[in-house]
Amino acid sequence: MSSRYLIVIDMQNDFVDGALGTPEAQAIAPALVEAVSSFDGEIIFTLDTHGENYLDTQEGKHLPVPHCIKGTQGWELIPALAELQRERQARVFEKPTFGSTELAHYLVACNGEEPIESIELVGVCTDICVVSNALLIKAALPEVAVKVDPALCAGVTPEAHEAALATMASCQIEMA
Numbered sequence: 001m002s003s004r005y006l007i008v009i010d011m012q013n014d015f016v017d018g019a020l021g022t023p024e025a026q027a028i029a030p031a032l033v034e035a036v037s038s039f040d041g042e043i044i045f046t047l048d049t050h051g052e053n054y055l056d057t058q059e060g061k062h063l064p065v066p067h068c069i070k071g072t073q074g075w076e077l078i079p080a081l082a083e084l085q086r087e088r089q090a091r092v093f094e095k096p097t098f099g100s101t102e103l104a105h106y107l108v109a110c111n112g113e114e115p116i117e118s119i120e121l122v123g124v125c126t127d128i129c130v131v132s133n134a135l136l137i138k139a140a141l142p143e144v145a146v147k148v149d150p151a152l153c154a155g156v157t158p159e160a161h162e163a164a165l166a167t168m169a170s171c172q173i174e175m176a
Helices: 023-038 058-062 079-088 101-113 126-140 158-170
Strands: 003-009 042-048 091-095 116-124 145-154
Touching: 003 023, 003 101, 003 126, 023 079, 023 116, 023 145, 042 079, 042 101, 042 126, 091 101, 101 116, 101 126, 116 126, 126 145, 126 158, 145 158
Parallel strands: 003 042, 003 116, 042 091, 116 145
Antiparallel strands: none
8 A cells, every 4th residue: 555645845925925925936826725635645734934033043144034933924824725734634844944854754754654655745945945855855765756746836936946846857856
């Protein structure tokens, strides 16, 4: 018996229409919500999570735009996904950085209990958090099919999105 996972990366208010929102992230949201609502398998969400001291962190020094501060509206999933997360009682991983080692360890443990058929990643930002998590998961589970749906991801810019997709394809991450 195999299992399928859909990992929704950082579809939080600040990345869609907040501090770091983009028209591309707004554009993918409706189709992404539909994909989550119809997915047959386990759904997992990640939340970019920072504290009030964000500007003092390594990331904050390189990207001095406070965002996804835990407890703020910007940190929360977009409303339609927040509702689906509650309905499905989907697991949520808070991550203080781009990739979640905790998520990768969790998936390794799940694969040990029941072989994972596939892991698909969607969300934002393709060129930062999606690529970081996809590569971590692929490194931890090299024999599991790891996929990214380009139509359900958005990068910081369209060019950065395309570059990240090319990098992931080079690392044997399938484009769904």
